[in-house]
Amino acid sequence: KNEVEQSPQNLTAQEGEFITINCSYSVGISALHWLQQHPGGGIVSLFMLSSGKKKHGRLIATINIQEKHSSLHITASHPRDSAVYICAVRNYGGSQGNLIFGKGTKLSVKP
């Protein structure tokens, strides 16, 4: 079993829908990242959070440390949001580069 699990693996939505992607982890963490990977491979960091909630434009990320769970929400989704969304956690006490990655959620937003 992976230490970081994402659901769903694949998600298809219609333009304008509200989208939620979930991430659960089984280790103690000091931070959690949400990353966006577009076709072609480039990765963009969306959020890094260790508690509470962060918002950037139409994107909202929340984390519940007690439940070891984070969600990424996209409001008013758009076809340009189509990408793979990756959750990664930094193991508490882990070394500098030691991010543990989920397998990603592939999102496709249809016009």
Place this chain on the structure above:
Amino acid sequence: ETGVTQTPRHLVMGMTNKKSLKCEQHLGHNAMYWYKQSAKKPLELMFVYNFKEQTENNSVPSRFSPECPNSSHLFLHLHTLQPEDSALYLCASSQDEAGGPYPEQFFGPGTRLTVL
């Protein structure tokens, strides 16, 4: 040029070839990373360099040889690779401060490597 750049973007090589991947960061960061992303698998950390010193090597085979001549440039030298080494190789950088919180990593676009 801004952010993290990688060249080449695509590379096809035979098992007996020697090639190098290049990463350059224009963010003034002091740490750089190599990651491997294989199909349907999570990203895997390969190497970490901090102030040009290698601080992590995650049991990577010796056919992958990193080089960090300065804090802005990172290379991955490849020789006698296997077909299973075909993957997307991603470079990232971050600004580490002693005693500070874990830093956010900024990723390059990746090099898509195919080994025939």
